[in-house]
Amino acid sequence: MIDRRTALAGVAAMFGTALYAPLARAVGAEGPVGVPAISDGPPSAAVFTAPQRALMTALSERVIPTTDTPGAIAAGVPAYIEKLLADWSYPAERVPIVAGLDAIEKRSMTDYKVAGAKATPAQQDALLTLAMNDQIPGGKTFFEAFRQLVIAGYYTSEIGMTQEREYLPVPGEYNGAFPYSQVNKVYSA
């Protein structure tokens, strides 16, 4: 994993000078002054009930599971999804997600006699597949939206950008014919 600060220290050595202020500055949530704020803390209101949140969390991990790199839960995707639905979108946009979770929950009770969050990974995969194939009410709508949320949250997280993918904070050069075999990953934008 690339440590961004290590990379930046390399830049400083390259210049033989002190680091520019924003490069030296510790990671923080500084915002510009006098412009509309973007809420950046915990969700201002709960979007999910506890069972919905547990199911959403479990399903996010099924969409992007832990493999040889961490999965959605380790990357903080469930928190990202709840934050986005609470504060970075319109209230109506959470409706298909919540409805889909409820439909999957109901199906889990019917098929497996257990709450969706407590179902086995294989059962959860079967439930997600039903949703993907629109064999649950609102399933396809839920699946498309939910998968987008998980993917967006994962590949913009620190784990997603720097472990699952490779991030070059300061590439320093451009090579338009670089062998993929030298990285075997996708570079984060």
Place this chain on the structure above:
Amino acid sequence: MAVTNRFDAIVIGSGVSGGFAAKELTEKGLRVLMLDRGRMVEHVEGYPYDGKPAYEVPARNQMPKPLMDSDYFIAKYGYVSPSNRSFYNDDRLNPYAYDEGEKFYWIRPGAVGGKSLIWGRWTFRWSADDFEANKREGIDGAWPIGYDDVAPWYSYVEKYIGVSGSRENLPYLPDSEFQPPMPMNVAEKWLKERLETQFPGRKLIHTRLSNMTEDKPDQNRSKCQFRNQCGNGCSFGAYFSTQAVTLPAARATGRLTLRSDAVVTNLEYDAARKKVTGVRFVDAKTGQAETVQANLVFLCASAMASTQILMNSRMGGGGRSHFDTSGTLGRYVMDHIFRVGAEGEIPGMTDLIEYGRRPGGVYVPRFRNLKGEEGVGFRRGYGYQGSARREPMAPVGFGKDMKHGMRQYGPWKFGMGAFGECLPYADNRVSLHANKVDRFGVPLMKFDVKFRDNELKMMADARIEGEKMLKAAGLTNVRSYEGAHIPGDAIHEMGGARMGADPRKSVLNGWSQAHDASNLYVTDGAQMASVSCVNPSLTFMALTARAADHAMRTKPWA
């Protein structure tokens, strides 16, 4: 109301033009006050998200839709995001009459530095024919100057700001004083060879960009680091911005006073002497109005904002502007055609990817009507800006297979979009709203600008030719597109106070100097009598430096 006269010159606006005016005038010995309506952004310290990846930016750097809809409903067409929003206008606080007249996207900055912080940075000279076309074609709006008048100023500006690009010796796209070009990638080289073979006379060349490929240690600027996060502000100073380039130079003289949050409402005028006597502005933080006096005024507020200030400088009762003896003020507004292009997949080379994020691409220079009318159904021409890249594979299903599948790249894809020349039309005009004013008391701008037959035919041609070229070059899955025709969308709006030899038909003379006030220069996009098809900022800078030189030689305030 306070009245001060501590300054020799006032520069209104601090973008590419205003910053250059401040640099030139202070270096020539004048005490200059530079006013900007936006908030202060200092180089480096004012870039809170420089170098930060998405997970260190609010909302992962995706603008929340409710905020986009409430405050950035126009800025969204100008690529606003959480990391750069402090550089943009707040459309709720500072509106124009966007729901009246013809639809126009007036995409504005909201910070010192103007659009120099957020521009696309593509940097081209005009050709001799660009200056001559109006006259040759008998189109209303002959330029009073030609390429030779501007060429030395192009050189002067280019050497100072740093422009990367390749020498091509094309008469219709003169070379600049270049630093080495940014490399093409393997897919672009492949395309270049095939396209130029299939279409003799058409070229695919390196972009010409104000991102540097060599350091400028004397300006404390480093070459581009290939982060492609330019819009967050660049602490390396690798691309031209007021903050990185002209503001430090002006400050180094000790003769610059910079005032942010200063919203200029109008210019005061002595009709007997035909001189501007003062600049009135409102402090956006306190609401206090002030008038400042100086011998010389450079109006560089941006094409539309400068036109608005000129129109609002008038006798009471909504009379004609002091600067509109010709009746052409606010007319001949133009923008480039945009939102049309083609894309497709380049076969092969799938073992190769890009290392580094290059902030540019390649350029297909204009090839239409280069030798006058070619019978293609429209006048002038267009160029394409594009690049080849590989996107990660799209997700399939879910789970481990999806995740690991997304570790691969899809095929090389090439896309290019056209920028084309819009002709000047007297009826493409802006005006002051009859009864709506903003919070500073300035009448709202109203736009009646639309693309007409020539522009629409040009867009159709750009689509057809783009698709034809990519197919002939051997791309697969080629598609072309043509979006809505909304002026302003290209963010190359120009005109409104055009240059001309005849004071009865133009607002400014060949030195960017107002016919109605010899101590007033308007050196931004407002002065343009036509728009070429190339990106305009370099020409604004060259004309600004030229105008500053003229002012100092002729001392029009005397």
